[in-house]
Amino acid sequence: MNVRLLAAPRAPAGARAGIDRIVRLRPPAALSTLVLPLLVLALWQLAASHALLPVQILPPPALVLNTLADLTLSGDIFTNLGVSLWRIGIGIAIGCSLGLALGTVMGLSQAADDYISPLFRALAQIPSLGWVPILILIFGLDEIVKYLIIAKACFVPTTIAMAEGIRNIPRSYKEVATVLGLGRRATIRKLIVPAALPTIFGGLRLAFSHAWIALIVVEMLAAQEGVGYMMVWGRTLFQTDIVIAGMIVIGVIGLAMDSGLRRLERRLRRWAVPA
Amino acid sequence: MTDITIDAGVKTPRHGKGRLWRGAVLPVALLAAWAVVPRLLPTPHPLLVPLDEVLAAPFIDESGREIWASLAQTLLRYAGGFALGASAGLALGLLVGASALADRLVSPSFNAVRQIALFAWIPLLTAWFGNGEASKIVFIALSAFFPVALNTHDGLRTIAKGYMEVAAVLKLSPRRRVLKLLLPGALPSILIGLQIGLITAWLGTVGGEYMIGIGRGLGIFIAEARGQFRMDLVLLGVIFLALIGFLANLGFRRLSEPLIQWQGTKP
Amino acid sequence: MSLAADIHSTRGLRIRGVGKTYRIEGRPLPVLQNIHLDIAPGEFIGIVGASGCGKSTLLRLITGLEADYEGEIVLGGDPIGGPSRERGIVFQDHRLFPWLTVEDNIALGLDGLAAAEIRERIAENIELVGLQGFEKAYPHQLSGGMAQRAAIARALAMRPDILVLDEPLGALDSLTRVRLQNELFRIWRQSRMTMVMVTHDVEEAVYLSDRVVVMESRPGRIKTTIPVHLDHPRQRTSEAFVTLRRTVYESLQY
Numbered sequence: 141m142n143v144r145l146l147a148a149p150r151a152p153a154g155a156r157a158g159i160d161r162i163v164r165l166r167p168p169a170a171l172s173t174l175v176l177p178l179l180v181l182a183l184w185q186l187a188a189s190h191a192l193l194p195v196q197i198l199p200p201p202a203l204v205l206n207t208l209a210d211l212t213l214s215g216d217i218f219t220n221l222g223v224s225l226w227r228i229g230i231g232i233a234i235g236c237s238l239g240l241a242l243g244t245v246m247g248l249s250q251a252a253d254d255y256i257s258p259l260f261r262a263l264a265q266i267p268s269l270g271w272v273p274i275l276i277l278i279f280g281l282d283e284i285v286k287y288l289i290i291a292k293a294c295f296v297p298t299t300i301a302m303a304e305g306i307r308n309i310p311r312s313y314k315e316v317a318t319v320l321g322l323g324r325r326a327t328i329r330k331l332i333v334p335a336a337l338p339t340i341f342g343g344l345r346l347a348f349s350h351a352w353i354a355l356i357v358v359e360m361l362a363a364q365e366g367v368g369y370m371m372v373w374g375r376t377l378f379q380t381d382i383v384i385a386g387m388i389v390i391g392v393i394g395l396a397m398d399s400g401l402r403r404l405e406r407r408l409r410r411w412a413v414p415a
Numbered sequence: 416m417t418d419i420t421i422d423a424g425v426k427t428p429r430h431g432k433g434r435l436w437r438g439a440v441l442p443v444a445l446l447a448a449w450a451v452v453p454r455l456l457p458t459p460h461p462l463l464v465p466l467d468e469v470l471a472a473p474f475i476d477e478s479g480r481e482i483w484a485s486l487a488q489t490l491l492r493y494a495g496g497f498a499l500g501a502s503a504g505l506a507l508g509l510l511v512g513a514s515a516l517a518d519r520l521v522s523p524s525f526n527a528v529r530q531i532a533l534f535a536w537i538p539l540l541t542a543w544f545g546n547g548e549a550s551k552i553v554f555i556a557l558s559a560f561f562p563v564a565l566n567t568h569d570g571l572r573t574i575a576k577g578y579m580e581v582a583a584v585l586k587l588s589p590r591r592r593v594l595k596l597l598l599p600g601a602l603p604s605i606l607i608g609l610q611i612g613l614i615t616a617w618l619g620t621v622g623g624e625y626m627i628g629i630g631r632g633l634g635i636f637i638a639e640a641r642g643q644f645r646m647d648l649v650l651l652g653v654i655f656l657a658l659i660g661f662l663a664n665l666g667f668r669r670l671s672e673p674l675i676q677w678q679g680t681k682p
Numbered sequence: 683m684s685l686a687a688d689i690h691s692t693r694g695l696r697i698r699g700v701g702k703t704y705r706i707e708g709r710p711l712p713v714l715q716n717i718h719l720d721i722a723p724g725e726f727i728g729i730v731g732a733s734g735c736g737k738s739t740l741l742r743l744i745t746g747l748e749a750d751y752e753g754e755i756v757l758g759g760d761p762i763g764g765p766s767r768e769r770g771i772v773f774q775d776h777r778l779f780p781w782l783t784v785e786d787n788i789a790l791g792l793d794g795l796a797a798a799e800i801r802e803r804i805a806e807n808i809e810l811v812g813l814q815g816f817e818k819a820y821p822h823q824l825s826g827g828m829a830q831r832a833a834i835a836r837a838l839a840m841r842p843d844i845l846v847l848d849e850p851l852g853a854l855d856s857l858t859r860v861r862l863q864n865e866l867f868r869i870w871r872q873s874r875m876t877m878v879m880v881t882h883d884v885e886e887a888v889y890l891s892d893r894v895v896v897m898e899s900r901p902g903r904i905k906t907t908i909p910v911h912l913d914h915p916r917q918r919t920s921e922a923f924v925t926l927r928r929t930v931y932e933s934l935q936y
Contacts, residue, residue, distance in 0.1 A: 172519040180524075197543055251437070258438035259445065265661050269622045270653040273641040277649060278462060356532040360626065368535070375538035383538045391531040398530070577777045584745055584765045585791035585840070595790065599781035677781045679822030 199381040207381040208388065216370075217389060224366040227283070228355045231290025236347060239295045240340075243302020247336075253303070260299065268293040268354045272361060281362045286355070293354035294347035301343015305336030341408050345401045352394055367393075464647035472651050479648060482636055486655065489620055489632040492548070496555025497616040501609060504560040508567025508608070513597065522568070529561050533619060537626050546629040551620070558619030559612040566608025570601030603678065606671045613667055617660045690874035693758025693843045695721040695744070700753035701901075702739055712901035713739050717753070719895065719904065721844070726870055727878045728887030729895045730930065736902025737880045741846045744878065745771045757843060767791055770837035774849040776829040778821040784808075784832050785817040791840045807835040810869055827858040831865065838873060847879040851886065863889055867914065884934070888927045889916055896933045906933050 181201060187193065188200035195203070211217045246253045246260075268289055275285045309332060317327045359368025367389055374382025450466040453459065472479030511518045511525075536557060537550075544550040574597065582596050624634025633652055640648035700717040703710045714736040721727055729737045742748040744755060746765035755762050762769065778787045785804050792800045808814055811831040821829055830850060837845055850866070851859045863886055870877055870890070881887050887894045891910055898905045908930055912922055 172516075173523040175520050176524045177527075254434045254437040255441055259441040262442060265657040266653060267618050267656065267660070269618055269625070270656050273625075273637050273649045274646070274653060277641055277644065277646050353532045353534070357534045357622070360534060360537070371535060371538045375542055378542070380539065380542045383542060387531050387535050387539065390535045391527065394530040394532060395527065577773065577775060578779060580747055581773075581777045581779075581790075583747060584769075584771050585836075586765060586767055587790070588793065591790075591793055595782065596779065599779070602781070675781075677820045677822065679780075679820065 196378045196380055199379075199384065203381045204384045204388075207379075208385040211382075211385060217367075220365055220367050220370050221389070221393075224355060224359065224368070227286045227359075227366065228290055228351055231287045231355070232294050232348065232351050234287060235291035235294035235351065236298045236344065238291070239298025239347070240302050242295075243299040244306065246299065247303040247306030264296045264300075268350070269357060272358060276362055285362055286358045289358045290351045290354050293350040297343050297346040297350060298340075301340050301346070302336070305339035305343070306332060308339060309335045338405070338408050341405050345398070345405060348397060348401060349394075352397065356390065461644060462646045464650070469647045469650050469654075472647055476648070478640070478643075478645065479651065482633070482648075482651065482655070485632050485636040488630075489624065489634070490659075492551055492555060492624075492632065493617060493620045496552045496620065497559045497613065499552065500556030500559030500616060501563045501612055503556065504563025504565075504608070504612065505567055505605070507560075508564040508605075509571065511564075512568040512571025512601065513593075518568075518572075525564070529565070533558055533561075533615070534622060534626065537623060541627060546627050548630070550627060551623050551630070551632075554623040555616050555619045559616040562611040562615055563605075563608040566604045566611065567601065570604025570608070571597055573604070574600040603675050606675065610664065610667050610671070613663050614660060617663060621656050691723040691843045691876040694723050694725075695719075695758075695844055695876065695878075696754075696756040697721075697740075697744075698754050698756075700740070700743065700751055700755060702736070702743065702748070702751045714743075714751070715901040715903050717902075717904055719907075721876060721878065723843075723876050724874045725876055726890055726892050727895060728891030728893070729878065729880045729897060730882070730884055730887050730934065731897030731902070731905075732899050732934065734902075735897040735899035737897055738848055739902065741771065741848050741878065741880055744844070744846050745769050747771075767840040768843045770840060770842035770845045772830070772833050772837050772845065772847045772850045774852045776821070776826075776833040778829055778832055778836070780821050783818050783820055784813060784824070784835075787821070787832060788836045788839050790836060803839045803841075807839045810838065810872060811835045812865065825858075826854045827862050830854065830862065834866075834869065838869075838875065842875070844876040844878065847877060849880055849882060852882060859883070859886070864915075866890060871914070884930050885918065885927055888923060888930060889918060894930055896930060908933065 184198070185201055188195075188198055192198070199207075208217075242256070242260075246256055271289055271292055272285075275288055279285050279288075313331055313335060314327075317331050322330065355366075356368040359366040360372050363369045367386060371383050371386035371390075374380070374386060446466060453463040453465040456463065473482045474480070507521070507525075511521050537554060540550045540554055544553060578596060578600060582592050587595065621632070621634040621637070624630065624632040625638050626634075628635060628638050633655060637649055637652035637656075640646075640652060697717055697719040700714060701712065702714040703712045705711070717740060719727075729740070731737050739748065743751050744762070746762060746769065749764065757768060778784075779790070782790070785808070788804050788807055789800050792803060795803070804817070808817060811834055813828060813831055813835065816824065816828065816832075821832070824832065830853075834845075834850070851862050854862060867890055869875075879887070879890065888910055894908045894910060896905045896908065897903065908926070910926055912920075912926070916923055
């Protein structure tokens with residue numbers, strides 16, 4: 141007897157192809173990202189559960205997560221984060237505005253650049269780290285030290301980017317402005333600012349990341365609160381779970397800041413002036 | 416043709432001497448002030464030490480003389496830590512750059528871990544390795560590792576597809592592919608990675624010493640000077656910090672330039 | 683000259699029913715359709731056609747840089763596999779490795795040969811393309827025309843059976859281009875190499891080819907093949923030449 145197999149209703153060809161594409165593309169990409177972290181996590185858990193090392197050195201992943209949750213719930217993370225973000229905000233405001241101002245002067249005036257550039261470059265050679273002990277000696281462990289260090293950290297890249305951004309505007313565009321008879325204000329508004337913007341933004345992104353690093357450094361050395369301090373505190377108490385939790389928070393924030401700025405930069409670069 | 420500058424009317428000397436003199440004005444003035452002003456005060460302020468005293472300290476001052484031994488220790492650590500970190504970075508970068516599979520597996524995690532501000536590693540490292548040499552060397556290695564790995568990987572990944580096709584058509588053996596295409600093609604990027612790594616490792620060396628605070632080295636010298644309120648020694652230490660970083664960078668650039676002379680002069 | 687005896691091609695290329703389709707977002711995009719072409723050893727074939735007619739794709743299939751096609755491509759009786767030193771290619775951008783000298787670039791595909799043999803081949807190909815004196819130069823020191831000659835030398839050094847040229851003179855200025863066309867002709871004559879050249883320049887195709895293959899696009903097909911029965915060296919201004927050139931132009935129109 142012939143058994144007639146009823147064909148299952150088929151999705152239309154287009155939809156099928158679409159689903160195929162999704163199904164085929166997604167798993168490999170996501171899975172391979174997780175392989176290594178999961179492996180590390182597994183080894184970590186294994187080592188911790190067999191107590192190969194004391195808890196002070198290798199806290200189990202669960203404990204770290206717990207601590208992270210505790211700190212979040214108790215608000216500790218947010219308080220510390222708030223202080224840190226406030227500090228970095230002030231530092232960036234000071235450093236970047238000074239940097240933009242000086243960079244503008246140096247970019248627009250060759251004479252100013254001649255006078256200032258060598259000194260600027262020499263001072264820029266001194267890393268933010270070097271300024272820490274100097275400022276601490278002058279101001280003690282006051283808040284102003286943090287602001288100044290962060291300000292210095294973003295001042296240098298901002299100045300350089302601003303000056304370069306202005307200087308790198310292709311001569312050809314400046315010639316067009318001259319030929320079209322644009323006055324100085326119009327030129328600045330219509331040519332210099334938009335053309336320099338992508339370079340400036342790149343410098344700002346760099347400045348932000350330097351500021352972030354400077355913040356951590358100065359908080360680890362000279363603060364009583366903040367995310368940097370949190371880790372030192374955890375270390376002093378021999379609570380490595382707090383230390384690791386702190387590192388995770390720092391990593392995540394660093395990532396968020398950087399990708400946020402990158403996205404903004406990409407938007408700006410859409411109409412970037414080719415060098 | 417007028418240029419859009421603030422001082423469009425001022426005659427700017429185009430090259431050479433005129434501009435060099437201008438550049439010297441501020442630094443010279445500053446140094447002179449540094450040497451003279453502290454002496455003008457009625458009572459010497461501990462924080463305002465004249466320039467010449469700062470510069471003489473490593474030779475005259477008892478505590479100042481310690482700096483030489485500290486420097487030696489620091490430089491040794493720097494060399495060792497950098498060698499360790501750079502080799503690890505090269506190895507990982509080559510692996511991840513050459514193998515698409517390794518790239519997919521490792522890169523996301525690498526980029527995530529890279530986000531953790533470098534100095535944030537110190538508490539963890541000291542918890543694991545104590546306050547001795549091991550922590551410092553590992554931290555220096557870590558500082559060098561990230562930029563070297565990143566740029567090595569980049570160098571391999573961005574070798575123009577056109578060259579890869581040539582290698583395919585010429586049927587280059589894997590060994591020849593690596594020796595004649597991948598390594599030289601990636602070399603400019605690798606060198607940049609090493610250059611950046613040298614700087615970050617130097618900052619990691621002195622910074623790590625400063626933070627850990629125990630042992631012998633430039634960072635510790637500076638930390639102790641700060642503890643004793645010796646601004647002159649702090650400034651001395653910072654001068655050496657900046658100077659050695661600058662020299663290392665310069666030296667590396669000079670040494671590596673001949674390696675990529677095939678790039679020719681870019682317009 | 684021993685050169686001709688050693689280099690010249692012995693095997694012909696047979697392309698039968700070749701087609702290639704790309705898949706963009708699930709939808710098929712036919713790039714080549716039903717290509718038939720027989721190429722005798724030592725022939726010079728010029729391929730012209732508008733952009734998008736798949737002529738570059740055809741070259742890449744011949745060299746094995748792309749696969750996955752219908753039909754067959756057979757070299758002297760053997761179906762081709764992946765890339766092989768029997769089928770050489772010269773790209774529009776010379777793609778000399780910037781970190782190798784001219785002679786190192788030429789020797790790139792010559793591993794496996796004895797050192798003496800390698801030196802000999804370098805020398806004979808340098809002479810063939812006219813780059814004597816520039817053996818130790820780096821690519822950035824060469825002009826566009828010289829670099830392209832070095833690329834040709836690199837391909838010929840492996841003594842392929844067929845040399846495929848993908849718009850080799852397209853990146854050069856017109857004066858250099860004319861000069862290189864003469865050079866290319868001379869190299870072809872001396873080596874008696876089978877050459878298949880894709881070009882946008884109709885005059886170039888008529889100047890060099892034994893046959894001009896005209897392709898049309900969407901999908902890429904051979905529209906017609908125009909034999910060029912003129913004696914070498916050809917006069918670009920001769921009536922016969924101009925007529926042939928016009929014929930090719932007209933067949934390119936729709």
